[in-house]
Amino acid sequence: MMLEIKDLRAKIGEKEIIKGLNLNLEKGKVHAIMGPNGAGKSTLSKTIVGHYEVEVTGGDILFKGESIVDMEPEERALKGIFMSFQNPVEVPGVTNAYFLRTAVNAKREYEGKEPLNAAEFLRMAREYAKLLGMKPEMLNRSLNVGFSGGEKKRNEILQMLMLDPDLIILDEIDSGLDIDALKAVSEGINKIKSPEKTFLIITHYSRILEYVKPDYIHILKDGKVVKTGGYELVKKLEAEGYKAIEEEQ
Amino acid sequence: MRELVLSKMDLNSILNLSTKDKTKATAAVALSHLGLPSKKTEHYRYFDITQLLSKNLNLYQPVAQKADQNEKLVIEDGAIASFPSDLKIDVKDEIDIDKEHFDQIYYINHIITPNVITIEIDKDIELEVVHRFSKDGVILPYRLGIAVKNGAKVTLYEDFEDKNIKESLIFYGWDISLEKDSYFELVRVQNELKRSYSMVASHFVKADESSEFSIKSFDIGEGKICHNLKVDLLKDAKCDAKHLVYTDKEAVRANVIKINHKGKNAKTEQNARHVLKDKSRAIFDALIKVEHSGIGASAHQNNKSILLNDKAYMISKPQLEIYIDELEASHGSTTGQIDPEEVFYLRTRGINEEEAKKMIVLGFMREIIEEVKDEEKKDEIMRRFEEIYNIDLIE
Ligand SMILES: Nc1ncnc2c1ncn2[C@@H]1O[C@H](COP(=O)(O)OP(=O)(O)O)[C@@H](O)[C@H]1O
Numbered sequence: 001m002m003l004e005i006k007d008l009r010a011k012i013g014e015k016e017i018i019k020g021l022n023l024n025l026e027k028g029k030v031h032a033i034m035g036p037n038g039a040g041k042s043t044l045s046k047t048i049v050g051h052y053e054v055e056v057t058g059g060d061i062l063f064k065g066e067s068i069v070d071m072e073p074e075e076r077a078l079k080g081i082f083m084s085f086q087n088p089v090e091v092p093g094v095t096n097a098y099f100l101r102t103a104v105n106a107k108r109e110y111e112g113k114e115p116l117n118a119a120e121f122l123r124m125a126r127e128y129a130k131l132l133g134m135k136p137e138m139l140n141r142s143l144n145v146g147f148s149g150g151e152k153k154r155n156e157i158l159q160m161l162m163l164d165p166d167l168i169i170l171d172e173i174d175s176g177l178d179i180d181a182l183k184a185v186s187e188g189i190n191k192i193k194s195p196e197k198t199f200l201i202i203t204h205y206s207r208i209l210e211y212v213k214p215d216y217i218h219i220l221k222d223g224k225v226v227k228t229g230g231y232e233l234v235k236k237l238e239a240e241g242y243k244a245i246e247e248e249q
Numbered sequence: 250m251r252e253l254v255l256s257k258m259d260l261n262s263i264l265n266l267s268t269k270d271k272t273k274a275t276a277a278v279a280l281s282h283l284g285l286p287s288k289k290t291e292h293y294r295y296f297d298i299t300q301l302l303s304k305n306l307n308l309y310q311p312v313a314q315k316a317d318q319n320e321k322l323v324i325e326d327g328a329i330a331s332f333p334s335d336l337k338i339d340v341k342d343e344i345d346i347d348k349e350h351f352d353q354i355y356y357i358n359h360i361i362t363p364n365v366i367t368i369e370i371d372k373d374i375e376l377e378v379v380h381r382f383s384k385d386g387v388i389l390p391y392r393l394g395i396a397v398k399n400g401a402k403v404t405l406y407e408d409f410e411d412k413n414i415k416e417s418l419i420f421y422g423w424d425i426s427l428e429k430d431s432y433f434e435l436v437r438v439q440n441e442l443k444r445s446y447s448m449v450a451s452h453f454v455k456a457d458e459s460s461e462f463s464i465k466s467f468d469i470g471e472g473k474i475c476h477n478l479k480v481d482l483l484k485d486a487k488c489d490a491k492h493l494v495y496t497d498k499e500a501v502r503a504n505v506i507k508i509n510h511k512g513k514n515a516k517t518e519q520n521a522r523h524v525l526k527d528k529s530r531a532i533f534d535a536l537i538k539v540e541h542s543g544i545g546a547s548a549h550q551n552n553k554s555i556l557l558n559d560k561a562y563m564i565s566k567p568q569l570e571i572y573i574d575e576l577e578a579s580h581g582s583t584t585g586q587i588d589p590e591e592v593f594y595l596r597t598r599g600i601n602e603e604e605a606k607k608m609i610v611l612g613f614m615r616e617i618i619e620e621v622k623d624e625e626k627k628d629e630i631m632r633r634f635e636e637i638y639n640i641d642l643i644e
């Protein structure tokens with residue numbers, strides 16, 4: 001098992017948002033989470049990566065069998081957890097290239113590898129940028145500053161490719177993307193899909209799931225996983241809405 | 250050397266310190282209108298000038314020495330120590346000074362400075378100026394004047410070096426006159442990482458028709474240092490002001506800047522960044538005034554500050570004072586901590602908390618450093634700020 005979430009409870013401020021959530025993510029599989037606005041999807045992913053506002057009040061999260069709830073965010077990242085942000089922040093004055101190289105070399109150091117030199121790094125970054133339809137100049141710009149919505153999302157996928165994580169959480173990577181950007185992002189995802197990696201794709205729409213076929217669909221509602229099924233659940237959702245699934249409970 | 254406690258002197262005895270030349274007479278008249286600086290003086294409200302002036306110090310008057318030829322202009326304890334051979338440099342009793350400066354020290358400095366080092370530039374040059382200080386326990390007053398002739402383009406890099414002069418108080422400043430169509434860029438780096446002296450520097454810039462004054466100031470570290478700058482912009486003149494300040498420990502660093510749009514169609518673009526650590530204090534008191542005669546003005550002003558801990562104290566006062574009906578203007582100021590969302594973002598990519606904060610703070614500062622055009626100088630200034638890497642940014 002890549003990730004086991006057991007009876008997880010978490011709150012932001014005084015408000016409990018994750019309310020006894022159970023979820024298993026299998027190695028080599030693509031899981032999708034769907035659910036209405038405000039169900040707690042973003043909070044769940046923030047909890048997995050250790051956001052400072054989220055307080056875990058019960059249950060546990062095991063990554064490759066090891067509890068991560070008390071780990072610093074950077075430690076979780078170095079162990080192989082990656083999340084793409086729904087709204088990536090802008091960091092003025094820190095170039096995308098400098099940031100990426102620092103991140104990649106932090107991971108290499110953690111794994112006991114030699115750091116990438118500037119030339120090796122650039123070759124790799126340019127190649128992935130090209131795959132994602134990003135202009136090479138994007139690497140020299142300040143991180144996310146003035147990037148369009150689509151550029152920010154492509155840049156998240158660029159980071160994913162460069163860091164080569166094992167558990168990849170994509171929080172609404174598809175929202176606000178035009179069809180070209182969606183294709184580019186999906187291509188990036190499919191590029192590193194492997195039996196060693198697990199995806200958790202959070203989405204409102206079935207669109208992206210046509211490009212990246214999920215093995216499991218989970219429906220999240222009011223801080224809990226209320227239903228798990230296969231791809232057919234997407235069709236049912238599209239036809240009948242969340243309401244119908246609720247009533248089945 | 251005579252002992253001087255400025256705070257114990259009245260106006261007349263200060264005026265009596267001056268010789269009777271025209272410059273000092275002008276300064277005396279202006280000072281008697283302004284009076285002496287006190288706790289109530291608006292631009293010193295957060296700087297505590299009276300504490301500085303009440304120190305028991307000896308008046309050190311720079312003595313002319315035999316100067317060497319060197320690539321750099323070196324001013325040692327207020328006197329020329331070396332200068333480039335092709336530089337038109339002189340020492341004069343009298344120069345034209347501003348009759349309406351807001352700062353009392355501007356005039357006191359002129360009154361107690363025996364003579365002014367003057368530079369005249371009529372061609373395109375880059376000049377490095379180094380101020381060296383070695384006298385402890387003194388009040389050291391000196392002044393520099395620079396005249397940039399029609400159409401000349403000048404970049405001046407200004408730097409400071411000192412030997413253990415903790416107790417000294419330095420008064421210095423530039424009187425800068427820019428003739429028509431000239432361009433003058435002043436890049437000032439004042440890096441005071443280990444020791445600290447006190448300084449009040451008072452400058453005046455007169456930018457004539459279609460000239461451009463550009464200042465890029467970099468204040469780093471400790472010390473009790475105030476720069477008072479007044480800029481008068483005539484028709485079609487431009488002012489481009491960029492300021493980056495990093496303070497720590499007990500530092501008090503002030504930039505008081507008043508830019509006057511006197512002529513038509515003048516433009517000002519002013520951006521400041523401050524990063525404050527420990528119990529340090531920084532003051533950014535910047536006024537752009539557009540006078541009745543300043544029609545067609547464009548004036549933009551902005552300051553952003555990061556406080557690295559809650560003992561640090563930022564006084565940010567960007568102000569626009571406008572006497573015309575239509576203009577293009579904006580101003581703003583923000584002060585806060587390092588954005589935790591930015592730190593978190595970098596941490597989720599495997600970068601540790603301390604490194605993440607350093608990257609963000611240096612990035613914040615880099616936006617101003619990038620304004621320095623010369624690559625070598627830019628890198629050198631970046632390195633000086635990166636020395637902060639050796640200091641723990643996290644409490
Ligand atoms: N920082 C926060 N402070 C307070 N409430 C929050 C915060 N973030 C999210 N919430 C609340 O938690 C609930 C779940 O939000 P979220 O996880 O963003 O849902 P989803 O991603 O499924 O749309 C919502 O009711 C939202 O208002």
Ligand SMILES: [Mg+2]
Pocket residue numbers: 041042043086172
């Ligand atoms: Mg969400």
